[in-house]
Amino acid sequence: MKTNFLKLSVLATLLVITSCSVQEVETNPQEIDLGDKSEQALANVFNGKSPESDCNFEYEGKEGPEFWSSLCSGEWEDCAGNVQSPIDIITSSVVEDGGINNININYEESQVSIINNGHTIQFNYDGGSSADLNNIDYDLLQFHFHTGSEHTIDGKRYPMEMHLVHQDPVTKLLAVIGIFFEEGEEQEVLKEYMGKLPKYKGDSYSSKSTFKVEELLPDDMEFYTYSGSLTTPACSEIVTWYVVKEPITASVKQLANFEEIMHENYRPTQELNGRIIRTKD
Ligand SMILES: [Zn+2]
Numbered sequence: 001m002k003t004n005f006l007k008l009s010v011l012a013t014l015l016v017i018t019s020c021s022v023q024e025v026e027t028n029p030q031e032i033d034l035g036d037k038s039e040q041a042l043a044n045v046f047n048g049k050s051p052e053s054d055c056n057f058e059y060e061g062k063e064g065p066e067f068w069s070s071l072c073s074g075e076w077e078d079c080a081g082n083v084q085s086p087i088d089i090i091t092s093s094v095v096e097d098g099g100i101n102n103i104n105i106n107y108e109e110s111q112v113s114i115i116n117n118g119h120t121i122q123f124n125y126d127g128g129s130s131a132d133l134n135n136i137d138y139d140l141l142q143f144h145f146h147t148g149s150e151h152t153i154d155g156k157r158y159p160m161e162m163h164l165v166h167q168d169p170v171t172k173l174l175a176v177i178g179i180f181f182e183e184g185e186e187q188e189v190l191k192e193y194m195g196k197l198p199k200y201k202g203d204s205y206s207s208k209s210t211f212k213v214e215e216l217l218p219d220d221m222e223f224y225t226y227s228g229s230l231t232t233p234a235c236s237e238i239v240t241w242y243v244v245k246e247p248i249t250a251s252v253k254q255l256a257n258f259e260e261i262m263h264e265n266y267r268p269t270q271e272l273n274g275r276i277i278r279t280k281d
Helices: 038-046 065-070 252-262
Strands: 010-013 016-018 021-023 029-032 095-097 104-106 110-116 121-124 130-133 136-146 160-167 174-183 204-211 223-228 239-244 248-250 278-280
Touching: 121 252, 130 160, 130 174, 136 174, 136 252, 160 252, 174 252, 248 252
Parallel strands: 095 278, 174 239, 174 248
Antiparallel strands: 010 029, 016 021, 104 130, 110 121, 110 204, 121 136, 130 136, 136 160, 160 174, 223 239, 223 278
8 A cells, every 4th residue: 555645845956065054966866854943043044155156255355244234136145144254252240150061072083184165174083073062962064264263252354263163953943162372382183284274266185094073172262152153145043153262283384284274264243132152150
């Protein structure tokens, strides 16, 4: 007997999050159960344009950050929203909260796959690594870089910021850990890859050797946390941010190497609009 099931699921294209935005890397059709309030946000994520689309953005000029919300036929209107990232973190207004848990990471070694997507240099991470962020277990998808930093602390901008992008496998919402770089000792973990960073859009580099992103984290993972957005179009307001206080170092030469390829790929800080930034008590 043949039975037709009415499937109340949504057939969506699985997108891999890149550059705090979404670009199509895999096209495995999957059934995705869109939960209640995140549905609209997810729709925005899935509408994120692939690098091949007509929609483009830049960090200056006519497609610069102040125009993002009006580009792409209105699909990026969230960029003019009230819960946007990055922000300037005014430390005197940060609220201490005893209910916040420490970041609990569970990262595995991963093979190295580095891509230049035209906006950032991104290290894609193998599956199986996760982080427990305030009692939600998020999968680590990728990490990438911005020169200078996107978040600022009391107006101070660091020379570089790394974003470790995680996704809740159930709700599909994101959590991003931001790590600042300051000038100092050479960054040993990145040393091996400095000469191999893909220089032009579409370039990539991959190696069978493995990489431990954990070694790129500072000893002290104390953080500021707040609700915000992707920092590139479509600027979807689906991100819980964890901005780590203690910076790590890279040499002047290493920082210059990143900036030479990515140029200034940071979005200006956005209005807080009444949001509260918290830190662990
Ligand atoms: Zn980013």
